[in-house]
Amino acid sequence: MKKDKKKIIGETLSDERIKELLALKSPFGESRSFHILTRAYRTLRQEDFSRFILFYAETGLELNPCDRSGRRFLDILSRHQHATPYIQTLQTVSIR
Structure with a gap:
């Protein structure tokens, strides 16, 4: 983090702020979905991720996309120790 940037922990995010992630462009060769x-998972708290994923699902973007190596997003998350609530959120949305 840049020295001129203040780290904010526990900030309440507005819907508009969460939706900003939907405008991200992907690096060359990487799936936008x-x-x-990945950015949402890495940057949002679980409760904010749950709100985000509802907006994300409305866009029609893929809920379990592949990375450059062909690995599925949920498969990658399943290897993370604290990812269970994020996985459950994604599975709940994909069932709808």
Whole structure:
């Protein structure tokens, strides 16, 4: 983090702020869906991710995209120790 940037912990995010992630562009060769979900997973608290994923699902973007190596997003998350609530959120949305 840049020294001129103040780290904010526990900030309440507005819907508009959460939706900003939907405008992200992916690096060359990476799935836009994968890039957006990865950034949301890495930057949002679980409760904010749950709100985000509802907006994300409305866009029609893929809920379980592949990375450049062909690995599915949920498969990658399943290897993360604290990812269970995020996985459950994604599975709940994909059932709808």
